[in-house]
Amino acid sequence: MSLSVYGTEIDSRLLIGTALYPSPAIMQQAVIASGAQVMTLSLKRQAPAEQGGQMIWQYLQQLADEHQIKLLPNTAGCKTANEAVTLAHMSRELFQTNWLKLEVIGDDYNLQPDPIELLKATKALIDDGFQILPYCTDDLVLCQRLYDLGCEVIMPWASPIGTGKGLMNPYNLATIRSRLPQATLIVDAGIGKPSDAVQALELGYDGVLLNSAVALASDPVAMAKAFSYAMQAGELAQQAGIMPERQTAQPSTPTLDTPFWHQT
C-alpha cells in the first residue's frame, strides 16, 4: 500500500510541486491538504546568493520538517547534462539528499525531456551516488535504458508540462508498465484533473507527480484534497481488480426465479 522510492516507503502516491501558487500560504495549505509526502522544488527558482531564494528554501525546508515531507530537488530549467549535473551537486549540498528529480529539457515549445542528455546526466549522477528520479517521455526503450543504468524510479510524462491534457498515450504508458514490472513508475507532467491521476494508478502506475493541476485550480487547497482522494481511489481500484471491458451490454438485472447468489 505504499510507494517505494529507493527503499524508502512513502505512504502517499502523490508527489507535489511547489511553484505557481497564488501565495506561499496557499502553497503550504495545499501541500498539507494533498497528503503528499514528497515535495519537489527547483534550485533555479532563485539564485542561491540572493536572499529571497534562501528564504524560500528555508520556508520549504521548514514545511517539510514540520510535516514529515521529503524534499525532492529538481533540475527544472536545465538544458544540458552538464548544467543539470552542476545544479544537482549544488542541490545535494544545500538540501542534504541524494534524491533528484532529473529534468533536462530538450525543446522550448513542448518542454519535453531530451532523451540523450537525460541518459548522459543520469549516468554521471548515479556514478556520483545520486538516486535519480528521471523525468522522461513515454518511450519504452528510453525507460529501459534508464532502468538499466540503475534508476529504480522512472517518471514518464502524461502530456507536456502545464497543458493539463492528461494521459495522451495510455497505450505507451501501459506498455512501459508491463515491460518494467520491477520499476517504480510515476506519471510526471500533464495531469490536469483528478480523473487523470486515478487513470494512471488504474494502469498500474505507482504514483503521480503534479504541480499545475493543483496550483492553477481556482481553489488550490480544495483541489489538493481532491487529488488526495483520487490517489486512494486509484490505488484501491488497481488492487481490487477492474472489471473487464465488454463490447455488448450485459444486464445487471438478474434472471427471474434464479436464486440471487447464482445470478450473473
Next chain:
Amino acid sequence: MSLSVYGTEIDSRLLIGTALYPSPAIMQQAVIASGAQVMTLSLKRQAPAEQGGQMIWQYLQQLADEHQIKLLPNTAGCKTANEAVTLAHMSRELFQTNWLKLEVIGDDYNLQPDPIELLKATKALIDDGFQILPYCTDDLVLCQRLYDLGCEVIMPWASPIGTGKGLMNPYNLATIRSRLPQATLIVDAGIGKPSDAVQALELGYDGVLLNSAVALASDPVAMAKAFSYAMQAGELAQQAGIMPERQTAQPSTPTLDTPFWHQT
C-alpha cells in the same frame, strides 16, 4: 455538498445496484463500503409469490434500515410502458416509496432505454404521484422532455449496461449539463472504473449510479471503497475549479530571480 433527489438531500453522490455480487454477504459489505445512501433493486428479480424473492427483499430492506440507505426500486427488464407502470405500482406498494428508477429497455443487444416508451411511462407515473428517476440515453431533447414532464432527476447513460466502457460521449453529457442547469443529473450505466466516475463529476454531474463495476470487480468490497473515494475526488474537483487545458507546454519552473509569489 449533497445530492438532491426530489427534495431529499443525500450525502453520497454514489447510487449502487444490488445484483451480480458473488454472495449476499459480499453485496452487503460492498454496499456499506461504498458509502452509498441509495440502493437500487429490481422487483423482477424474483416473482413476489416466490419465497426466495421475498427473502431477498426483506434482506435488502433490513440492510437499508440498519444503514440509513434509501431504496430505489427499478423496473429493469420491462420492455413497454405498460409493463413498467404495472411493476411500478407493485413496487410502491411493496417498498413504500414514490421513488422509481424507470427503465424501459428498447433493444436486447445494447439494452438501451426506449425513448418513446420511457416518456409514455414517465408521464403516466408522474400523474400517479411517482417521483421518477428515468434511465435514458444521452439525448438532450429526450432529457429536456423528461425534465418538462416533471423529472427533477435525470439519468443519462455513459455507455451500455455492463460494458464498463465509461463515458463514450463526454460532449453529449456536457451539453446536457449546460442546458439543464437546474436538473439533478446522474450518470447511469456503463461506468467501469473509478476514473470514469470522477470524470462524470468533473463534468458537473451530480451523481453516478453503477452496479457491475463494483459487483464484478475481483474484490467488490475494495472496489466499493475505491468508488467512495472517487466520489469525493470528483465532487471536490468540480468545486475547486479545474485548470484550463492548454495547447502548449507551460513551465512550472518559476523564472529565475522573480519573487516566488509573482511567478507564473
Next chain:
Amino acid sequence: MSLSVYGTEIDSRLLIGTALYPSPAIMQQAVIASGAQVMTLSLKRQAPAEQGGQMIWQYLQQLADEHQIKLLPNTAGCKTANEAVTLAHMSRELFQTNWLKLEVIGDDYNLQPDPIELLKATKALIDDGFQILPYCTDDLVLCQRLYDLGCEVIMPWASPIGTGKGLMNPYNLATIRSRLPQATLIVDAGIGKPSDAVQALELGYDGVLLNSAVALASDPVAMAKAFSYAMQAGELAQQAGIMPERQTAQPSTPTLDTPFWHQT
C-alpha cells in the same frame, strides 16, 4: 458498388448540401467536383413568393438537370412535425420528388433532431407517399422505429451540425450498422474532414451527407474533390476487409531464410 435510395441506385456515396458557399458559382463547381449525385436544398431558404428564392431554386434545378444530380429537399429549420409536414408538401409540389430529408430540430443549441416529432412527421409523410430520409441522433431504438415505419434510408448524426467534430460516438454508429443490416445508413451532420468520411464508410455506412466541411473550407472546390476521393477510399476499404487491430507489434520483416511466400 452503389448506394441504394428507395430502389434508385446512386453511383456516389456522397450527398452534398448547397448552403454556406462563398458564391453560387463556387457552389456549382464544388458540387460538380464532389461527384455527388444527390444534392440537398432547403425550402426555407427563401420564401416561395420572393423572386430571389425562385431564382435559386431554378438555379439548383438547372444544375441538377445538367449534371444528372437528384434533388433532395429538406425541412431544415422546422421545429414541429406539423411544420415539417406542411413544408414537405410544398416541397414535393415544387420539386416533383417524393424524396425528403426530414429534419425536425429539437434544440437551438446543438440543433439535434427531436426524436418524438421526427417519428410523428415520418409516420404522417410515409402515409402521404413520401420516401423519407430522416436526420436523427445515433439512438438505435429511434433508428429501429424509423426503419419499422418504412424508412429504407436512415441518417444518424456524427456530431452536431456545423461543428466538424467528426464521429463522436463510433460505438453507437457501429451498433446501429450491425443491428440494421438491411437499412441504407448515411452519416449526416458533423463531418469535418475527409478522414471522417472515410471512417464512416469503413464502419460499413453506405453514405455520407455533408455541407459545411466543403462549403467552409478555404477552397471548397478542392475540398469537394478531396471528399470524392475519400468516398472511393472508404468504399474500397470496407470491401477489401480491413486488417484486425492487434495489441502487440508484429514484424513486417520476414524471417531470414524463409521463402517469401511463406513469411508471416
Next chain:
Amino acid sequence: MSLSVYGTEIDSRLLIGTALYPSPAIMQQAVIASGAQVMTLSLKRQAPAEQGGQMIWQYLQQLADEHQIKLLPNTAGCKTANEAVTLAHMSRELFQTNWLKLEVIGDDYNLQPDPIELLKATKALIDDGFQILPYCTDDLVLCQRLYDLGCEVIMPWASPIGTGKGLMNPYNLATIRSRLPQATLIVDAGIGKPSDAVQALELGYDGVLLNSAVALASDPVAMAKAFSYAMQAGELAQQAGIMPERQTAQPSTPTLDTPFWHQT
C-alpha cells in the same frame, strides 16, 4: 503536389512495403494498384548467398524497373547501430542506391526504434554518404536531432508495427510537424486503414509508409487501391484548408429571406 525525398520529387505520397503478402503475384498487383513509387524491401529477408533471396531481389528489382518505382532498402531486424551500418553497406552495393530506411529496433515487444542506436547509426551512415530515412518514435527532440544530423526525411511512427492502431498520439505528431516545417515528414508504422492515412496527411504530413494494412487485408489489391485514393483525399484536404472545429452547432440552413450568397 509531390513528395520530396532528398531532392527527388515523387508523385505519390504513399510508400509501400513488400512483405507479408499471400503471394508474389498479389504483392506485385498490390504495389502497382497502390500507385506507390517507393517500395521498401529488407535485405535480411534472405541471406545474400542463398538463391531464393537473390530471386526475390531480382523479382523486386524488375518490378521496380518496369513501373518506375524506386527501391528503398531497409534495415529491418537490426538491433544495433553496428549491425545496421553493416547491412546498409551491403544494401547499397546490391541495390545501387544511397537511400536507406534506417530501422534499429530497441524492444522485442513493441518493435520500436532505439533512439540512441538510431542516432549513432544515422551519424555514421550520413558520414558514409547515405541519404537516411530514419524510422523513429514520435519524440520531437529525437526528430530534431535527426534533422540536425542531416536527415531531410524523418519518419515517426503512428503506433507499433503491425498493430493497425492508427495515430495513437496526434498531438505529438502535430507538434513535430509544426516544429520541423522544412523536413519531409512521413508517418511510418501502425497505419491500419485508409482513414488513418488521410488523417496523417490532414495533419500536414508529407507521406505515409505502410505494409501490413495492405498485405494483411482480405483483398490486398483492392486495399492498395483504397490507399491510393486515400492519399489523394488527404493531400487535397490539407491543401484545401480544413474547416475549424467548433464547440456549438451552426445551422447550414440559411436564414430566410437572405440572398443566398450572403447567407452564413
